[in-house]
Amino acid sequence: MARGAVTKAAPEGCVRLTLVLGGARSGKSRYAESVVAALPPPWIYVATAAAGDAEMAERIAAHRVRRGALWQTVEAPHDLASALDAAAAGAVLIDCVTLWLSNRILAGADIDAETGRLEAALDRRAGQVVLVSNEVGFAIVPDNALARRFRDLQGRLNQRLAARAGRVVLVVAGLPMMVKEPQGQAR
Numbered sequence: 546m547a548r549g550a551v552t553k554a555a556p557e558g559c560v561r562l563t564l565v566l567g568g569a570r571s572g573k574s575r576y577a578e579s580v581v582a583a584l585p586p587p588w589i590y591v592a593t594a595a596a597g598d599a600e601m602a603e604r605i606a607a608h609r610v611r612r613g614a615l616w617q618t619v620e621a622p623h624d625l626a627s628a629l630d631a632a633a634a635g636a637v638l639i640d641c642v643t644l645w646l647s648n649r650i651l652a653g654a655d656i657d658a659e660t661g662r663l664e665a666a667l668d669r670r671a672g673q674v675v676l677v678s679n680e681v682g683f684a685i686v687p688d689n690a691l692a693r694r695f696r697d698l699q700g701r702l703n704q705r706l707a708a709r710a711g712r713v714v715l716v717v718a719g720l721p722m723m724v725k726e727p728q729g730q731a732r
Contacts, residue, residue: 560711561673566680572719574640577677587635588616593645595622622648626666642678656698678703
């Protein structure tokens, strides 16, 4: 956590920030949705994907159908910190940090500054937030500079988010594995 940052406490027994990691098609989004849906509504889904082609539009539509009408969707492919600040009271699911990072890299943004803005917004948020992010470090070393830069930045971003999260879950083949839990809770 940044020096001087004010962190608001979550209600008794709740984890204020959860990071859900996993590979592509691992079940991480479905798991994250179940975590938020176990909390009282309203539920806010902050979407970072943009439908750049028909296949991506189909994926986005499938996610919306799966979530149902109780979810409020906020589109935020670039300004995640402002979307988080503007979100109404309720649990927030950000899906996913990986697409947001990719969007910001391709826009030429200062990633360290953008990450700092996101961390500050997370610190200001009183309610629960669940972040979804890809674990990209298990793959081979990419063959081009942009892909290597992305992989390195994603790994660093995941480390920063995991350090401030009260709970970190790795989803593999649809199975959640607790990597970090609040002190005093059994594994």
